[in-house]
Amino acid sequence: MMSSTAPTSREAARVRSRQLEAELHRDPGRFRVLTGDRPTGPLHVGHLFGTLANRVRLQDLGVEVMVLIADYQTITDRESPATLPADVLGIVADYLAVGVDPGRATIFAHSQVEQLNQLMLPFLSLVSVAEVARNPTVKDEFASIGREAMSALMFSYPVHQAADILFCHANLVPVGADQLPHIELTRTIARRFNDRYSPERPYFPEPEGLLSQAPLILGTDGAKMSKSRGNAIALAASEDETARLIRRAKTDPEGQITYEPDRRPEVANLVLLAALCLQRSPEDIAAEVGSGGAASLKRLLTDALNERLRPLRQRRREFADDPAYLRGVLAAGTNRAREIAAATLGDVRELMHNAY
Numbered sequence: 001m002m003s004s005t006a007p008t009s010r011e012a013a014r015v016r017s018r019q020l021e022a023e024l025h026r027d028p029g030r031f032r033v034l035t036g037d038r039p040t041g042p043l044h045v046g047h048l049f050g051t052l053a054n055r056v057r058l059q060d061l062g063v064e065v066m067v068l069i070a071d072y073q074t075i076t077d078r079e080s081p082a083t084l085p086a087d088v089l090g091i092v093a094d095y096l097a098v099g100v101d102p103g104r105a106t107i108f109a110h111s112q113v114e115q116l117n118q119l120m121l122p123f124l125s126l127v128s129v130a131e132v133a134r135n136p137t138v139k140d141e142f143a144s145i146g147r148e149a150m151s152a153l154m155f156s157y158p159v160h161q162a163a164d165i166l167f168c169h170a171n172l173v174p175v176g177a178d179q180l181p182h183i184e185l186t187r188t189i190a191r192r193f194n195d196r197y198s199p200e201r202p203y204f205p206e207p208e209g210l211l212s213q214a215p216l217i218l219g220t221d222g223a224k225m226s227k228s229r230g231n232a233i234a235l236a237a238s239e240d241e242t243a244r245l246i247r248r249a250k251t252d253p254e255g256q257i258t259y260e261p262d263r264r265p266e267v268a269n270l271v272l273l274a275a276l277c278l279q280r281s282p283e284d285i286a287a288e289v290g291s292g293g294a295a296s297l298k299r300l301l302t303d304a305l306n307e308r309l310r311p312l313r314q315r316r317r318e319f320a321d322d323p324a325y326l327r328g329v330l331a332a333g334t335n336r337a338r339e340i341a342a343a344t345l346g347d348v349r350e351l352m353h354n355a356y
């Protein structure tokens with residue numbers, strides 16, 4: 001269930017992420033970021049440390065950031081619920097609360113950008129069924145939803161994600177480790193499109209993933225923290241709810257707290273979360289708690305997380321009280337995304353001899 005990416009490719013992505021950090025500081029103008037989330041529920045602590053904090057940091061470095069609400073991805077494994085409009089606005093509130101600045105970043109939902117979706121057609125022609133079927137993240141996600149049949153959209157959503165990334169020529173994608181196989185497929189699609197239709201001058205970039213220090217935050221049950229697994233601590237959760245969720249988080253029977261991610265993943269996850277909140281090293285946190293054991297670690301984490309999230313939660317409440325403003329942010333982002341997508345689709349039609 002937890003093996004979305006092989007440890008070797010995750011390690012390679014980590015090494016490459018460190019090189020990318022140096023390049024980002026040297027020349028932020030060379031990069032365009034696209035990244036996003038499914039509106040399947042409120043964003044959680046795994047998003048914050050896995051990708052949201054990175055998005056804001058990149059934005060503040062001067063990188064152009066496109067943030068996508070992947071609403072068509074909700075119907076990969078469920079019906080489109082009547083709560084979707086409220087869920088989407090909730091995610092916009094989450095973004096603004098963590099510091100995404102709508103004056104600089106573009107926030108949009110992909111169902112609103114027709115030309116983006118049309119790219120999925122040529123992209124589907126560039127990959128084989130066997131290649132799409134191999135995707136380990138899709139297999140994990142399918143296993144976790146406990147359904148008998150996989151929808152054809154779930155099967156092919158990584159190709160749709162390639163359209164999300166490439167429509168705006170993004171070359172950098174800050175993600176959690178579960179997304180690395182999708183980025184690999186996007187690179188394949190970009191390369192094949194270029195080879196086939198634009199061999200002289202590559203048209204699409206081959207985007208790279210950017211991992212944070214916490215590419216796989218675990219939930220209260222010890223599996224990847226996910227909105228749809230019921231194991232998440234939402235950014236918007238109350239302080240009491242946060243305390244309750246952390247109290248019931250899975251640990252192990254050893255009394256002494258140590259930081260050993262491979263041998264003791266659940267304990268290490270709690271230590272890492274505390275370290276990220278307090279901006280200290282995980283080893284330092286583990287040494288401080290020591291023989292205090294899991295109960296003491298959980299108390300420390302609860303205080304640290306509630307403290308870290310307090311200003312964010314306050315801002316989120318204010319934004320959530322102003323849905324008209326949130327809709328305006330989304331409308332402005334949609335307009336900009338549509339302009340970009342129209343230009344890309346025009347180029348793609350030219351390159352593919354579809355312009356008559």
Ligand code: ATP
Nearest residue numbers: 037038040046050175176215216217225226227228
């Ligand atoms: P769902 O259960 O609906 O799939 P999710 O919690 O997995 O929701 P997504 O919207 O699928 O969230 O993922 C959005 C982004 O957040 C992706 O870049 C993903 O890698 C990252 N992310 C999600 N969960 C985690 C996590 N537990 N740790 C680190 N990054 C994460």
Ligand code: MG
Nearest residue numbers: 038178226227
């Ligand atoms: Mg997911």
